[in-house]
Amino acid sequence: MIKIFERVIRERATQYLKEGDFPLSFLKFSTVTSGKTLNDKVIFLVFKNNAGVPFLCLKTVRVYKARDVILKNYSNLKDLNALMGETPSPSMFAKAIHLHDDGESIFSIETVCPGRRPVLDKKSLGFVVAEYSGFQEDLARRSPTQLFPGEQFAREILNDSGLGRSDQEEVLEFADSLAVAKPMVPRIIQHGDLTEDNILIGNGVLHIIDYDFVGITTLPGFDLFGLFKRYDRSKTKELFREYMPAYFSRVGAEVGESQYEYLSFLYY
Numbered sequence: 001m002i003k004i005f006e007r008v009i010r011e012r013a014t015q016y017l018k019e020g021d022f023p024l025s026f027l028k029f030s031t032v033t034s035g036k037t038l039n040d041k042v043i044f045l046v047f048k049n050n051a052g053v054p055f056l057c058l059k060t061v062r063v064y065k066a067r068d069v070i071l072k073n074y075s076n077l078k079d080l081n082a083l084m085g086e087t088p089s090p091s092m093f094a095k096a097i098h099l100h101d102d103g104e105s106i107f108s109i110e111t112v113c114p115g116r117r118p119v120l121d122k123k124s125l126g127f128v129v130a131e132y133s134g135f136q137e138d139l140a141r142r143s144p145t146q147l148f149p150g151e152q153f154a155r156e157i158l159n160d161s162g163l164g165r166s167d168q169e170e171v172l173e174f175a176d177s178l179a180v181a182k183p184m185v186p187r188i189i190q191h192g193d194l195t196e197d198n199i200l201i202g203n204g205v206l207h208i209i210d211y212d213f214v215g216i217t218t219l220p221g222f223d224l225f226g227l228f229k230r231y232d233r234s235k236t237k238e239l240f241r242e243y244m245p246a247y248f249s250r251v252g253a254e255v256g257e258s259q260y261e262y263l264s265f266l267y268y
Helices: 002-012 068-084 122-142 150-159 165-178 222-231 233-251 257-267
Strands: 025-029 041-047 056-061 096-101 106-111 199-202 205-208
Touching (some): 002 106, 068 122, 122 222, 222 257
Antiparallel strands (some): 025 041, 096 106
């Protein structure tokens, strides 16, 4: 497999290489959850000759029948690249280079995001929120869309929830009780899995990795609420009220003081 990796890199990543960079070396990288099942991704970091840091990342799967995992991840990354290409922060995400699929093996090649995983504290949390809010603002400005009532998002979420019709109506009735007037928000693509494990900070730049869940929701604020919840569950609402007014203002949403409880319920 390594020989195939090196051949395809030579052919498809020429802009990142010169002859003195060979031979390449490969480091198999695992997280707590990666590679636990045959359908999980397996990640290889690629180093140039005598280099101390990697320059490429290869993602593959243990068995070819799990190829959809790689196809989805790579497609999501390409979508992000297209969205970010003309924004002030094009390097927030890796750059998709090539997808190799020969019918027997499949892997994707992307650039490495340089940085370290932070242990979030209040200062670094504020940095991540500000940078991610900037990314969302860029998307909102580049692709301005109409505002939609929160109720429309609520119905879409419930339709995908697997709940029966009567249960859905009961949940909607409860949600309606939280706010008479519903917030008006745009649709903005979300990373979908904004966790500490997927965040890198290097040279004052925020990088976000792992693209399996990009686009699972277009409800703005979903990623940040999830980040707050994981950071300190006991302070989720406090952090939400502290940071989200600025976020909603940046993306053009219309959210009144009485509507935060309603949105919190949708995020949960």
